[in-house]
Amino acid sequence: MKILRSVPIIKINDEKRVLKGPVLRPEIEDRHGTVISKEVIEAACWDFMERMKAETQKTGPKLMHEGEHNDEVFNEALSIVESYITDEDMTYKVVQAGGEDTELFVPAGSWMMAMKVHDDEIWRAVKDGHFRGFSIGGVADKLELDEAA
Numbered sequence: 001m002k003i004l005r006s007v008p009i010i011k012i013n014d015e016k017r018v019l020k021g022p023v024l025r026p027e028i029e030d031r032h033g034t035v036i037s038k039e040v041i042e043a044a045c046w047d048f049m050e051r052m053k054a055e056t057q058k059t060g061p062k063l064m065h066e067g068e069h070n071d072e073v074f075n076e077a078l079s080i081v082e083s084y085i086t087d088e089d090m091t092y093k094v095v096q097a098g099g100e101d102t103e104l105f106v107p108a109g110s111w112m113m114a115m116k117v118h119d120d121e122i123w124r125a126v127k128d129g130h131f132r133g134f135s136i137g138g139v140a141d142k143l144e145l146d147e148a149a
Helices: 038-053 072-077 120-127
Strands: 002-008 011-013 018-024 078-085 090-095 101-106 111-117 133-139
Touching: 018 038, 018 133, 038 078, 038 111, 111 120
Parallel strands: none
Antiparallel strands: 002 133, 011 018, 018 111, 078 111, 090 101
């Protein structure tokens, strides 16, 4: 089963062209009914960053899950400037399309990331609301839990 999870961008710094948001939040059901534990999120974050620095297996973010792991979009257009696991619960204001503010709960144990956008076209797409959040894709076996347990 291919799993895609996405959550909104919570901060955009126009001057620095940096966007920030949660990659994964623990114990919060997504639109597919999937819940991920703090431990799995921490392992995913650390594994991703380890693979980022490995010279033999370059990987990185891709636009809309397209392209190869070592494509030029990541190398030239985007760079990760922060990646960490949160220590405490936080609530952020998020401006939705149409200018309406909502709140996003980011519990302790969430994976946060900030990316710098070097490409003018991608930055315009972020500002226009085309890219609204981070998304992580993966392959997993889904286990159904017994409701009575």
